[in-house]
Amino acid sequence: MIESPCILVCAIDIKTGYCFGCGRTREEIGAWTIMSPDNRRTVMAGLPARLEALERRPRRETRRTRMAREKEQGV
16 A cells, blocks of 8 residues: 555645645646655655645645544544
8 A cells, every 4th residue: 555645635725736635736646656655755755844835724624634533522
C-alpha cells in the first residue's frame, strides 16, 4: 500500500495551486502512484509548510476530523 497524505478534502487553492486537504499540487496528486518512494517522501516533507501557507482552510469537516471528534464524544 502506498502511503498518501490525502484526507479526502479535494479542493485546490487557486492562488498557490495546493490542495487544501493535503497540500499537494494537481500534478503531484495525479502522479502519486507512479512516483518513487523517495519522491513521495520529499513531497510529504514539504506539505506542512505548504498547508501553513494557505490563507484559508476548507469549511467542511474532514472524515479524519469527524472520526476523531466522534471518538472523543464516544459516538
